[in-house]
Amino acid sequence: MEILVCVKRVPDTAENEFTINADGSDIDRDDLVYSVNEWDNYAVEEAIQIVDRVGGKVTVVAVGDEDSEEVLRREMAMGANDGLLLADPAFADSDGRGIATILKGAVEKGTYDLILTGAQSDSGAGQVGGMLAAMLDIPYASLVDSIEVVDDQSLKIGREIEGGNREMNSIQLPCLLSIQTGINEPRYVGIRGIRKVASVEIPVLGSAELGIGGAAVGSAGARVKRLDYFVPVLGAGAEMLEGSTEEIVDKLIELLKAKGGLK
Amino acid sequence: MARIFAYITHKGGVADDTALELAAAAAQIADGTAVTAVVTGSGAELEAVCAAVAAAYPEVWKVESPALAYPNAEVVRKALVQLLPAGSVLLLPHDTFGMDLGPGLAIKMDAAFVADVVAVAAVEGTTLKLIRQEFSGQLSTHVSCDIAAGAVLNIRPGVCKPMADGAAAGQIVDKSGELGDLSAGRQFLEVVAAEVGDVDITKSDVLLSVGRGIEDEENIEMAVELAEAMGADLACSRPIVDAKWLEKSRQVGTSGLTVKPKVYLAMGISGSFQHLGGVKGSPFMVAVNKNPKAPIFQFADVGIVADILELMPELTKKIKSA
Numbered sequence A: 001m002e003i004l005v006c007v008k009r010v011p012d013t014a015e016n017e018f019t020i021n022a023d024g025s026d027i028d029r030d031d032l033v034y035s036v037n038e039w040d041n042y043a044v045e046e047a048i049q050i051v052d053r054v055g056g057k058v059t060v061v062a063v064g065d066e067d068s069e070e071v072l073r074r075e076m077a078m079g080a081n082d083g084l085l086l087a088d089p090a091f092a093d094s095d096g097r098g099i100a101t102i103l104k105g106a107v108e109k110g111t112y113d114l115i116l117t118g119a120q121s122d123s124g125a126g127q128v129g130g131m132l133a134a135m136l137d138i139p140y141a142s143l144v145d146s147i148e149v150v151d152d153q154s155l156k157i158g159r160e161i162e163g164g165n166r167e168m169n170s171i172q173l174p175c176l177l178s179i180q181t182g183i184n185e186p187r188y189v190g191i192r193g194i195r196k197v198a199s200v201e202i203p204v205l206g207s208a209e210l211g212i213g214g215a216a217v218g219s220a221g222a223r224v225k226r227l228d229y230f231v232p233v234l235g236a237g238a239e240m241l242e243g244s245t246e247e248i249v250d251k252l253i254e255l256l257k258a259k260g261g262l263k
Numbered sequence B: 001m002a003r004i005f006a007y008i009t010h011k012g013g014v015a016d017d018t019a020l021e022l023a024a025a026a027a028q029i030a031d032g033t034a035v036t037a038v039v040t041g042s043g044a045e046l047e048a049v050c051a052a053v054a055a056a057y058p059e060v061w062k063v064e065s066p067a068l069a070y071p072n073a074e075v076v077r078k079a080l081v082q083l084l085p086a087g088s089v090l091l092l093p094h095d096t097f098g099m100d101l102g103p104g105l106a107i108k109m110d111a112a113f114v115a116d117v118v119a120v121a122a123v124e125g126t127t128l129k130l131i132r133q134e135f136s137g138q139l140s141t142h143v144s145c146d147i148a149a150g151a152v153l154n155i156r157p158g159v160c161k162p163m164a165d166g167a168a169a170g171q172i173v174d175k176s177g178e179l180g181d182l183s184a185g186r187q188f189l190e191v192v193a194a195e196v197g198d199v200d201i202t203k204s205d206v207l208l209s210v211g212r213g214i215e216d217e218e219n220i221e222m223a224v225e226l227a228e229a230m231g232a233d234l235a236c237s238r239p240i241v242d243a244k245w246l247e248k249s250r251q252v253g254t255s256g257l258t259v260k261p262k263v264y265l266a267m268g269i270s271g272s273f274q275h276l277g278g279v280k281g282s283p284f285m286v287a288v289n290k291n292p293k294a295p296i297f298q299f300a301d302v303g304i305v306a307d308i309l310e311l312m313p314e315l316t317k318k319i320k321s322a
Ligand SMILES: Cc1cc2nc3c(=O)[nH]c(=O)nc-3n(C[C@H](O)[C@H](O)[C@H](O)COP(=O)(O)OP(=O)(O)OC[C@H]3O[C@@H](n4cnc5c(N)ncnc54)[C@H](O)[C@@H]3O)c2cc1C
Pocket: A013, A014, A119, A120, A143, B096, B136, B210, B211, B212, B213, B214, B215, B236, B237, B238, B239, B251, B252, B253, B254, B255, B256, B257, B267, B268, B269, B270, B271, B272, B273, B274, B275, B278, B288, B289, B290, B291, B294, B306, B307, B308, B309
């Protein structure tokens, strides 16, 4: 099975405290810790496991600048065979539709039986997979948490739905699936593994190679535009307990007792 | 102004809570134009939902087909593309169904798409100013969306105050006759129900809930000891289940269980909407997090900026010695 997995380099939400720049137009990016989008890691692991079972090849693709090469190499160190970087100044400020349009260009340069994306990334939209599938006119399912290869025509997949329930579907190949966390346990990649793929060449394709016209992508093609960042005021805010650890613990125990939180 | 539609999700003949939330959101965008509810399904359940929804929407489109008995997003998408007039604005709930349907539908309608909208900030002609969140809820953004050629807007469940229903006495219009071919490359097989665990956290009065801040599997023991000392049941956020450190039946959230405790102690949990979406009944909530900017502090009653790996053992010791 020929599998393409779309991956993204994102600021790590668990590792960073986000601050906004002076005019509110962006976050301060200087000291951010970046990593591969959490969901994408599960998608790459799943692709590798499928190829281990039924044969084939895994290609990882990223839309981004040269910094994204680092996440492609990381995923290749996991076991993806090939990497592909889609980079062009004209791609900057694309909305979800623009990113899907760029990826479509890359998909059409190959022959893939299965395309995987993460269920969502740092912007929390979860849109690129579904858009790309619709552009390619292939079946789509989101939030996939199990994949069983039935034959070379179809898969049996599980989708996560509300309340811990799961929805089982049969889906025809070629298709596109967005992968939910927990579908597998992504393997660990050490420095050694990354060194091994350090010199593997990763082709870079721009809008000319992908046959993408300027009006379809970038800020010119975006129907949805981010205007600013701000810190949300969502609730009344907690009463913060301060002091030494001992004082905090005492105060907390007192509060818990009063509210029935200690038996 | 384009025609505005709201897609109604339902189960067992009962409309989802989002039916009235979308009515409220749509009213904000519609600025006086009538909003139409679209209900797809089959049989008596569909009839019941249409009748109920007509109390909040002036017009309800009933779309009936055996192929729509279960809401398979690929089939629903085909139906909507066939029925909705060009340039329509459609509101969907941003739940596991809306996430499945919205992006692809927007492409097929050649419409703009905005995911997980938490508020409508302004309507200026055919430009909407909407509020979204990024980075797991740590920051919000305003986005502008040009809806001149139509739009699909996924609205986060629970953020819009539901429209008061009862007044609309809406008209039910049967649109089933306009449906064409609904075949799709994805077939629904069955729903597999969640596994039941050894403790039923949905019945617990006091929950100690741990998140990714627990850092390591071996630290789970610390939480088990604290829960024991408190007389609380142990719950967790999703990453803990993904890592297989605790069983799925302890996961709180939209894709886990909905809990209604009196006291909820959140340890090393950032406060994503998918997690907090499973905490109901306004418990007394205490959050402990090392990041003073963690979104959970906006929802909790009491907050503590601390390392849970240091605080938990201290707390256990003090409770035991009391
Ligand atoms: C469709 C869908 C459904 C989902 N369903 C659910 C669901 O049902 N339930 C759920 O929980 N999530 C769900 N999620 C995931 C959700 O979006 C978040 O990713 C998740 O809730 C984050 O869990 P967390 O808060 O434990 O981890 P993080 O967001 O990583 O937060 C960890 C927090 O711990 C703090 N921390 C780290 N170390 C320490 C320390 N030593 N001491 C104190 N604090 C520390 C950090 O500052 C951070 O705030 C779902 C996602 C999707 C897309």
